[in-house]
Amino acid sequence: MICTRRNGRVLGTTTSADQSPISFLLFPLASGIFQKAISSSNAYNDQFRELVQSGNSIEDAYWELVVKDIQDACKLFEQIYDETDGGDGYVSVEVSPKLADDTEGTIEAAKWLHKVVDRPNVYIKIPATAPCIPSIQQVISHGISVNVTLIFSLARYEAVIDAYLDGLEASGLNDLSRVTSVASFFVSRVDTLIDKLLEKIGTPEALDLRGKAAVAQAALAYKLYQKKFSGPRWEALVKKGAKKQRLLWASTSVKNPAYPDTLYVAPLIGPDTVSTMPDQALQAFVDHGAVSRTIDSNVSEAEGIYSALEKLGIDWSYVGSQLEIEGVDAFKKSFDSLLDTLQEKANSLKLVSL
Numbered sequence: 173m174i175c176t177r178r179n180g181r182v183l184g185t186t187t188s189a190d191q192s193p194i195s196f197l198l199f200p201l202a203s204g205i206f207q208k209a210i211s212s213s214n215a216y217n218d219q220f221r222e223l224v225q226s227g228n229s230i231e232d233a234y235w236e237l238v239v240k241d242i243q244d245a246c247k248l249f250e251q252i253y254d255e256t257d258g259g260d261g262y263v264s265v266e267v268s269p270k271l272a273d274d275t276e277g278t279i280e281a282a283k284w285l286h287k288v289v290d291r292p293n294v295y296i297k298i299p300a301t302a303p304c305i306p307s308i309q310q311v312i313s314h315g316i317s318v319n320v321t322l323i324f325s326l327a328r329y330e331a332v333i334d335a336y337l338d339g340l341e342a343s344g345l346n347d348l349s350r351v352t353s354v355a356s357f358f359v360s361r362v363d364t365l366i367d368k369l370l371e372k373i374g375t376p377e378a379l380d381l382r383g384k385a386a387v388a389q390a391a392l393a394y395k396l397y398q399k400k401f402s403g404p405r406w407e408a409l410v411k412k413g414a415k416k417q418r419l420l421w422a423s424t425s426v427k428n429p430a431y432p433d434t435l436y437v438a439p440l441i442g443p444d445t446v447s448t449m450p451d452q453a454l455q456a457f458v459d460h461g462a463v464s465r466t467i468d469s470n471v472s473e474a475e476g477i478y479s480a481l482e483k484l485g486i487d488w489s490y491v492g493s494q495l496e497i498e499g500v501d502a503f504k505k506s507f508d509s510l511l512d513t514l515q516e517k518a519n520s521l522k523l524v525s526l
């Protein structure tokens with residue numbers, strides 16, 4: 173397992189049981205990360221001052237700063253991208269979360285970002301909300317690589333895979349090897365919500381299932397991945413160079429301190445998976461984790477847990493929608509708070525904002 177750090181922050185890692193060498197994959201630039209960088213340093217001051225003084229609104233200035241950062245990061249990772257023939261070395265940048273229910277707006281924003289960043293190793297990050305599923309399909313069909321984020325349920329994950337396959341098929345490209353995607357499946361938040369529901373039920377059986385739902389669902393997601401990326405439909409795309417849409421585990425830090433600190437990393441290791449680990453999860457894994465193929469080592473147990481939860485009255489579709497609402501809301505809040513931070517920066521630099 174190899175990880176990459178910038179300014180002391182772990183950008184991401186991949187773990188795999190049967191691929192060697194294993195290389196770093198993804199630099200996700202989310203608005204929260206950018207906000208931290210901008211508020212805790214003066215590194216952006218000159219560029220920001222120039223942008224606002226030349227008439228840009230705060231939000232336009234944000235996009236200019238982001239595009240420049242993403243281009244720089246893409247350059248940094250270009251070698252990995254080239255060496256792995258476009259398998260690794262991506263940088264991810266998200267469209268505005270305000271567009272999460274706007275199909276057309278998301279398509280336009282993704283095309284714009286892809287055009288202005290103008291680097292082969294950029295992922296345009298789009299949420300897996302129902303209105304954005306057709307956006308993902310369209311964007312892929314234009315040959316743009318996508319990080320699909322905020323996936324919380326198996327049903328939505330299947331729609332995401334279908335959007336990728338449909339998009340590749342609709343692209344009309346003879347060489348599909350440069351159109352790639354990751355599907356960001358969120359893990360720990362599933363337990364956070366389901367544990368609360370189980371505590372409400374309160375029976376010994378329910379309480380015993382706490383802390384098991386998220387990993388079980390992730391294992392079933394991997395089973396679905398294996399099924400969808402095999403068979404005649406997939407083989408026809410492989411002939412044109414198509415690459416599998418890799419499963420990316422997001423939300424991997426443990427939220428309940430009673431749980432093992434590698435709970436959302438150690439059992440989710442398998443070929444073609446990506447684990448995005450914050451410092452806390454990474455340090456725990458480096459300290460006492462072991463790399464071995466675990467993701468499909470006990471699928472029948474995962475199926476048993478999934479259906480036991482259903483029998484207890486846990487509605488997986490409710491869980492998926494509720495987490496999606498909360499996830500989109502958190503992304504929007506983070507984006508708004510980033511713009512507030514930029515406004516404060518403009519005030520402190522005594523710039524007149526528009």
Ligand SMILES: O=C(CO)[C@@H](O)[C@H](O)[C@H](O)[C@H](O)COP(=O)(O)O
Nearest residue numbers: 200202321356361422423424425448
């Ligand atoms: O959005 C993606 C990936 O697409 C995530 O990597 C995201 O940046 C972070 O991992 C998650 O937001 C962190 O989740 P959590 O620990 O706050 O539950």
